[in-house]
Amino acid sequence: MAFFRPRVSREAEVRYHADREISRSYPELLERARQAESTLRELRAAAADEVELLAAGRAFDQALTEALRAAEAGQRATFGVKSYDDRIARRKAKATPRGREWTAEVDRLRTLREENRMWGIPRVPRPVPATA
Numbered sequence: 001m002a003f004f005r006p007r008v009s010r011e012a013e014v015r016y017h018a019d020r021e022i023s024r025s026y027p028e029l030l031e032r033a034r035q036a037e038s039t040l041r042e043l044r045a046a047a048a049d050e051v052e053l054l055a056a057g058r059a060f061d062q063a064l065t066e067a068l069r070a071a072e073a074g075q076r077a078t079f080g081v082k083s084y085d086d087r088i089a090r091r092k093a094k095a096t097p098r099g100r101e102w103t104a105e106v107d108r109l110r111t112l113r114e115e116n117r118m119w120g121i122p123r124v125p126r127p128v129p130a131t132a
Helices: 010-023 026-045 050-079 087-094 097-120
Strands: none
Touching: 010 050, 026 050, 050 087, 050 097, 087 097
16 A cells, blocks of 8 residues: 655745745845945944934834845745645754754844844934823
8 A cells, every 4th residue: 555645735835936036135135234234333423313313224124124034035945845834844944054044044134123123223202292
């Protein structure tokens, strides 16, 4: 009696190929994030006003978010097609050297983005409405 393993789902294959396509843009998105970070640091060093710092902080956040999405897509694509349907395959793939590399990169970008959201984007004070 022959046992046949089911193939991966068609949806998993489609998502895998989409993630591979998205992950190809990762280096240029990371470079954009580096440029946005350097712009933000230059503005801070020049003691720019809060409106310019707010715009630069938001631009850096947007660039980091795009780079993070591409890195997550690269991570999923590195894990392989089976990992889209099977959590055990995902855990096994995460333990490989390439899987650890992408996981560390995703964690690093998440940390950068959260740090920027907490401390990099200045809070512009809003006027408090007067009560009658």
